[in-house]
Each structure stands twice: as C-alpha cells, then as structure tokens.
Amino acid sequence: MRVAIHQGPADALPDAVAASGADLVVTAEMSTTGYHIGARTHELAEPADGPTAARMSALAGETGVALAYGYPEADGGDVYNSVQLIDASGQRRANYRKTHLFGDLDQAWFTPGDEPVVQADVAGVRVGLLICYDVEFPELVRAHALAGTELLLVPTALMSPYELVADTLVPARAYESQLFVAYANRCDVERELTYCGRSCVVAPTGEVLARAGADPALLTAEVTRDALAASRLENTHLADRRPELYRGTTA
Numbered sequence: 001m002r003v004a005i006h007q008g009p010a011d012a013l014p015d016a017v018a019a020s021g022a023d024l025v026v027t028a029e030m031s032t033t034g035y036h037i038g039a040r041t042h043e044l045a046e047p048a049d050g051p052t053a054a055r056m057s058a059l060a061g062e063t064g065v066a067l068a069y070g071y072p073e074a075d076g077g078d079v080y081n082s083v084q085l086i087d088a089s090g091q092r093r094a095n096y097r098k099t100h101l102f103g104d105l106d107q108a109w110f111t112p113g114d115e116p117v118v119q120a121d122v123a124g125v126r127v128g129l130l131i132c133y134d135v136e137f138p139e140l141v142r143a144h145a146l147a148g149t150e151l152l153l154v155p156t157a158l159m160s161p162y163e164l165v166a167d168t169l170v171p172a173r174a175y176e177s178q179l180f181v182a183y184a185n186r187c188d189v190e191r192e193l194t195y196c197g198r199s200c201v202v203a204p205t206g207e208v209l210a211r212a213g214a215d216p217a218l219l220t221a222e223v224t225r226d227a228l229a230a231s232r233l234e235n236t237h238l239a240d241r242r243p244e245l246y247r248g249t250t251a
Helices: 010-020 040-044 051-063 103-107 132-136 138-146 163-177 225-234
Strands: 002-007 024-026 066-075 078-086 092-097 119-122 125-129 151-155 180-184 200-202 208-211 217-222
Touching: 002 010, 002 180, 002 200, 010 024, 010 051, 010 217, 040 066, 051 066, 051 078, 066 092, 066 151, 078 125, 078 151, 092 119, 092 125, 132 138, 132 151, 132 163, 138 163, 151 163, 163 180, 163 200, 200 217, 208 217
Parallel strands: 002 024, 024 066, 125 151, 151 180
Antiparallel strands: 002 217, 066 078, 078 092, 119 125, 180 200, 200 208
16 A cells, blocks of 8 residues: 655645545644634534535545545534544545543643544555554554554644654654554644644654655655564564553553
8 A cells, every 4th residue: 555644735635635646645633624723623623524524535536545634523512633534435434533632732622532443444454543642652552553453544733842753752653563654744833833744654663664854745655564564573562562461551
C-alpha cells in the first residue's frame, strides 16, 4: 500500500489527493475546520454522516483514493475530536474519537472518546486510528499492535516547541510496538499557535521513510506486510513481552 500525508491547507486537499498516486491520504487533526477555533468548534461540529463526510466520500470515490481526515463530530449533545476513514469507493469505514484530551485546547470543547482501538482494512492493510496526544501514551499504541494494527494513522496538530514528539517519540512508538505510523501534522499559524510540521511515515524498524519540514508537503511511502513481518522477526518486542510482570503498571 502507498500511504500519503497531506501537510497543507484544507482547500489544497483535492489536488493533493489527485496528485498523490497513493492508496490512502491522511490529513491533520481537525483539518476540515481548524483546531484552535474556540466556540466555533461546537458551531461547526457535524455528525459522522454529515455534509463533510459526503464531500470526502465524493472525493474518495472520484479519485479512487481512501481518505482519513480530522473533524469535530457532533453526536447528541456531545462534540468529539474525531478522525474518519473513508475507503476508495467512498464508503465510511471507521470513525475514531480522541481518547486523551490535551489541556484546555481539547478539554474545554470536547468529550473524550472511550473506544481505544478502532480499525479497518484498506488496500490489504489493517489500519488503526489515533489522534495527536493519544500517540504519547505507549499503552494505547501497544493495544493497537496487539489487536492487529499494521499501519497506525495519527492526525495531529503539533505545535512548537514540541518537535521532539514528531522527531523522537513517534519513531520510538513505531519501533517498540512494531507497526508503521503515519503522523500527519499542520505547518501554519493559528492564533497564538505555530504548528511545526514535521509530518512523517515511520517503519516498524524505526526508520523514517518520509519526513516533511516546516512547509507544505505531500509525503508518500510504501507500507507492506512483508516489511512488517521481517521487522517483527528481527525485533521481537511483541513476542518477548511478559505481561504478568507489569499488569499493575498499565492500569
């Protein structure tokens, strides 16, 4: 599978998808509306099957490219920081709600999700979903690995001065839990926040397959089950676990 990351403005997404040559394109956290938008979060929130989903489904169906995009999801009286996965035929396949809310930027506006592992198969690869701060909790990434996730998509809104998350932590998560990670960030300024870019696709070996800088970019990388199997044969973290020793530390 060829996965692409669109690190750029939302209005450039259709052209990026068409030019990507990818099976799957990933966008940033809350890419459809902006992230640091205060009360507008609730004004712009919509159901998982709302107008934005219809627009994204049409784009996926027209281009034959699967999409994962971040948006504010309205459900009843709650609003969630969500990412939706749409397959290449335009069908909605999975919807994940951010489980770990980051400070007032999240906690003031969103209800946390309570489903830690959300997955779907895309182009022969088992894809899992997390959002931004979620990936900073190793237990959650490990839960994905144990549940069979092969490619973990992480839309994010990482701001300066936290570049070490993209540069150090994300490769460590890929290596320690033996899966591919596609970490999709922004690279613009929103109110007082400067998003640092540095989107990346990382292999289970910890190798960075593609890396953006601080400017708009379209990254692509190959994700294969053969490469995953070879890495897990060489790097046996999952097979060598002794969960009886650390059950209490994960609760």
